Amino acid sequence: MIKPGAMLREVLRHMAKKPATEQYPFVKKEKPPKFRGKLVFYAEKCIGCNMCVRDCPANAIKITKKGDKQFECEIMMNRCIFCAQCVDSCPRKALEATKEFELAQLDPKKFKVVYEAAAPKPVENTEKKPE
Amino acid sequence: MGKVTIPIGPQHPALKEPESFAITLDGEKIVHMNVNIGYNHRGIEKSCEGRTYTQAMYILERVCGICSHTHATCFIQGVEEIAGLEVPKRGLYIRTMIAELERMHSHLLWLGVAGHEVGFDTLLMYSWRDREIVMDLLELVSGNRVNYGMNVLGGARRDISPEQAKEILKGMDLLEERTKYYIQVASEEVTLIKRLSKVGYLSHEDALKLGTIGPTGRASGVDTDTRRDDPYAAYPELKFKVVTDNHNDVYGRVIVRLGELIESYNMVRQLVNNLPEGPISVKAPRKIGPGEAVSRYEAPRGEDIHYIKANGTEKPERVKVRAPTLANVQSVAKMLENGYLADVPIVIAAIDPCFSCTDRMIFSIKNPDGKATGSMDWKALREYSIEWHKKQGVDFSKAKIR
Numbered sequence: 140m141i142k143p144g145a146m147l148r149e150v151l152r153h154m155a156k157k158p159a160t161e162q163y164p165f166v167k168k169e170k171p172p173k174f175r176g177k178l179v180f181y182a183e184k185c186i187g188c189n190m191c192v193r194d195c196p197a198n199a200i201k202i203t204k205k206g207d208k209q210f211e212c213e214i215m216m217n218r219c220i221f222c223a224q225c226v227d228s229c230p231r232k233a234l235e236a237t238k239e240f241e242l243a244q245l246d247p248k249k250f251k252v253v254y255e256a257a258a259p260k261p262v263e264n265t266e267k268k269p270e
Numbered sequence: 271m272g273k274v275t276i277p278i279g280p281q282h283p284a285l286k287e288p289e290s291f292a293i294t295l296d297g298e299k300i301v302h303m304n305v306n307i308g309y310n311h312r313g314i315e316k317s318c319e320g321r322t323y324t325q326a327m328y329i330l331e332r333v334c335g336i337c338s339h340t341h342a343t344c345f346i347q348g349v350e351e352i353a354g355l356e357v358p359k360r361g362l363y364i365r366t367m368i369a370e371l372e373r374m375h376s377h378l379l380w381l382g383v384a385g386h387e388v389g390f391d392t393l394l395m396y397s398w399r400d401r402e403i404v405m406d407l408l409e410l411v412s413g414n415r416v417n418y419g420m421n422v423l424g425g426a427r428r429d430i431s432p433e434q435a436k437e438i439l440k441g442m443d444l445l446e447e448r449t450k451y452y453i454q455v456a457s458e459e460v461t462l463i464k465r466l467s468k469v470g471y472l473s474h475e476d477a478l479k480l481g482t483i484g485p486t487g488r489a490s491g492v493d494t495d496t497r498r499d500d501p502y503a504a505y506p507e508l509k510f511k512v513v514t515d516n517h518n519d520v521y522g523r524v525i526v527r528l529g530e531l532i533e534s535y536n537m538v539r540q541l542v543n544n545l546p547e548g549p550i551s552v553k554a555p556r557k558i559g560p561g562e563a564v565s566r567y568e569a570p571r572g573e574d575i576h577y578i579k580a581n582g583t584e585k586p587e588r589v590k591v592r593a594p595t596l597a598n599v600q601s602v603a604k605m606l607e608n609g610y611l612a613d614v615p616i617v618i619a620a621i622d623p624c625f626s627c628t629d630r631m632i633f634s635i636k637n638p639d640g641k642a643t644g645s646m647d648w649k650a651l652r653e654y655s656i657e658w659h660k661k662q663g664v665d666f667s668k669a670k671i672r
Contacts, residue, residue: 145459146392149451159399173413173428196325222328222419227427 170238175223177239180212182257184233191225191234200225205256216242217250273301278614280309285618287625291602298610303603307596310629318589323349323423323558326586330576333591334627335416336379339372340569341576341591341627342421347502348565348578349423349586353558359504359546361425366504367438367541368412368420370534374445375404376570377527377534380622381452384524387616388465393455400448407441410434425551435542442535449531456524466521470605470617473518480601484572484594485530486621488514489522496568507544508537520620556584569594571622593627 161168170176187210191200199218203211223236244250274295280288288309294302314333318326331342343365350357357365378401385393405415411434412418420427430438456462472482477490487494495512497505513529515522559580567574572594579588598621605617646654656667 142458143460145455146396149396150392159402171410171413173411174409175413175419193322194324196321196328220328220332220417221414222331222417223413224324224328224419227422 170240174238174240175221175226175236177216177237177242178214178219178223178225179235179237180214180254181233181235182210182212182254183259184231185210185212186231186233186259188230190228190230194224194228196220196222196224208259209256211256212254214252214254215250216252217244217247285615287623289623289625291614291618293606293611293614295611298612300606300609300611300614303606305599305603307599307625308629310626312626312629315589315591315630318586320585322556322584323586326589327421327423328419330589330591331417331419331421333593334624336376336624337372337569337571337574337627338417339368339420340567340574341593342419343369343503344565344567344569344574344576345578345589346421346423347567348563348576349558349580350554351563351565352561352578352580353423353555355424355552355554357425358549358552360429360548361550361552362504363541363545364426364428364430364550365421366508367430367538368408368418369503370538370541371404371408371411371438372418373534373570374531375401375408376622377531378404380527380570380619381524383619384466384520384616385462387619388462390459390462390465393452393462397452400445403441403445403448407438410437422551423554425549427551429550430542430545435545438538438542442538446532446535449528449535453528453532456521456528462524463521466519466524466616467517468519469613470520470523470609470620471518472601472605474516476604477518477601480604481597482572482601483597484569484622485523485526486572486598486601488512489526490518491516494573496566496573500566502565502567504541508540510537520616523620557582558586559583571595571624572598591627593624595621595623595625595628596630599623599628 185202186208187202187204189202192202197218197220199215199220201213201215203213205211221236226232226234226236276293276295277290278293279285279290290306290309292304292306293300314329318329321329327342327346330345331338333341378397382394382397382401385391385397408418409415411430412420412428472480472486472490474491477487477492482490482492483494491514493512493514496502497510498512510533513526513533515526515529517525560582562577562579565576565578567576574594575592577588577590577592578586581587602618602621602623605620606614609617656665659666
């Protein structure tokens with residue numbers, strides 16, 4: 140049957156309902172457990188195999204040797220495409236994708252995050268602050 | 271009054287992507303239309319040659335924002351064929367599930383865009399709200415809303431837990447109810463039927479002649495679907511029917527896509543209920559080949575083809591992408607012949623174009639005497655591009671090629 144205003148009832152029905160729009164900056168939605176956000180590096184776990192550097196499609200990771208079994212990691216967040224392939228490639232779980240996604244930045248220098256080298260034994264809270 | 275040729279695009283409010291159409295008009299009627307592509311060329315095929323297979327997969331995933339899983343899977347299927355990898359059943363099922371979820375969000379997005387182009391914005395608002403259901407499901411399963419990254423050489427990257435499977439089934443019920451409502455709207459709403467019927471008419475013969483594929487072809491009665499004709503991944507084990515229609519116009523394309531949505535819901539239900547146990551991926555070698563493969567995949571917009579040539583190293587020697595819009599875009603000129611200027615946005619939107627997938631360089635370099643030089647090798651092309659950029663004030667002569 141052909142009739143005009145086929146969606147009219149649906150529209151009227153929604154007048155009493157709350158908007159479907161999410162109130163984003165004020166109400167933040169919980170990210171799913173597999174979300175791929177900002178990367179963090181645990182220097183004490185790194186063995187310097189460079190698998191993350193080899194697999195990164197965007198050349199965003201740089202690992203430099205700072206001493207015996209000590210490696211510094213430099214992540215260019217402006218290059219990162221958040222595929223988290225490095226997290227999968229790492230044999231020692233030295234990289235982790237966090238749920239942090241609000242990474243927009245006016246100062247381009249702040250995109251470069253350096254995780255300083257640490258001794259290879261497991262120590263609590265070794266994650267260094269960005270420079 | 272004589273004939274007038276007007277340019278539409280590259281920047282035009284009706285089209286979201288830069289593309290140029292030269293339309294010759296006789297009054298309001300379109301006499302002839304020329305399609306010029308190439309404004310979004312990004313050199314993805316070439317950049318794949320400088321990357322390993324894993325890296326190239328992520329680059330190809332970003333060919334298109336909507337069919338990202340399409341390009342990654344199409345590429346990875348070809349590479350697996352060359353390497354002779356046997357992907358575990360569970361991996362194939364998960365891959366197919368993401369592919370069908372992607373088809374749903376693409377078709378629901380298209381339904382909204384089509385509604386918007388004909389001024390039926392109510393349809394746009396509601397169909398996009400419902401699209402959020404499938405977007406949330408994709409986010410739940412893969413981690414992100416677009417560019418899911420669900421593929422790995424030799425299988426799927428992430429497993430699906432029983433809780434997620436339950437959520438997916440719940441989402442399918444909700445979406446099916448909503449899609450049935452849209453089918454009802456499409457068959458009842460008189461403004462929609464009158465606006466879309468006999469617009470963008472492409473007869474069955476013309477559709478065959480122009481080689482249209484996907485929902486565009488199926489709406490003109492071209493009964494092709496790679497999922498059935500050349501089954502890949504888990505499709506051989508699924509029961510589904512290929513939706514075709516004989517309206518031959520934009521209204522037919524709406525019906526085909528809505529019908530495909532219902533088929534997709536059933537397919538995902540079958541996949542979730544029959545998900546086999548076992549590993550999701552096998553270990554793949556870093557060096558692939560030598561060998562070559564052509565991989566076919568039914569994208570939401572039609573058949574996607576990738577050609578991969580491997581030479582035994584970590585990097586592919588050649589990757590060629592034939593996105594579905596490239597096969598369909600020339601049919602727009604035929605559809606709009608004897609049509610009206612006001613129908614241009616909806617007819618172009620009706621093939622669900624993705625110009626960033628389609629764009630490639632078609633460019634003949636001319637000698638000073640005005641004749642084309644024919645083909646150029648990579649070295650000559652590089653020298654030419656360095657010269658060209660020098661004229662623009664940029665010197666690339668010292669730039670290294672990876």
